[in-house]
Amino acid sequence: MKTAFATRRGIYQSFMASFEDLDFADNLALPSHRIQDMSDKTRTLEEQGAKVGLKINATKTKLMRIGTKRGDGVLIAGDRIDEVDEFMYLGSIVSKKGGTDQDIQACIGRQSRHLGC
Numbered sequence: 001m002k003t004a005f006a007t008r009r010g011i012y013q014s015f016m017a018s019f020e021d022l023d024f025a026d027n028l029a030l031p032s033h034r035i036q037d038m039s040d041k042t043r044t045l046e047e048q049g050a051k052v053g054l055k056i057n058a059t060k061t062k063l064m065r066i067g068t069k070r071g072d073g074v075l076i077a078g079d080r081i082d083e084v085d086e087f088m089y090l091g092s093i094v095s096k097k098g099g100t101d102q103d104i105q106a107c108i109g110r111q112s113r114h115l116g117c
Helices: 035-051 101-112
Strands: 022-024 027-029 086-089 092-095
16 A cells, blocks of 8 residues: 555645555545545556556445535546445444434444344
């Protein structure tokens, strides 16, 4: 991942630190302030992955914009990524609305069915 995201196009935590990607096992989030940066990161990830025989599953990949206008999308292998208002990441609901209400309600529902959080 360091090779793929050597330039600073992520979400800034402070003047000197930024989040370029959030990884866990085969889950990856690519936070960016600009859609062009997101497109560049996705294209770079696609290119670097291809070098070792990996490819992005475009049907499982989602894009969520927060506080931006609809417009240009992000492409994987020429196909536009679906845009969503919420998605599941590492078992938690990530939503444009922010907060934890949806996630807590989903957890309560899973507990009532003995599935755990």
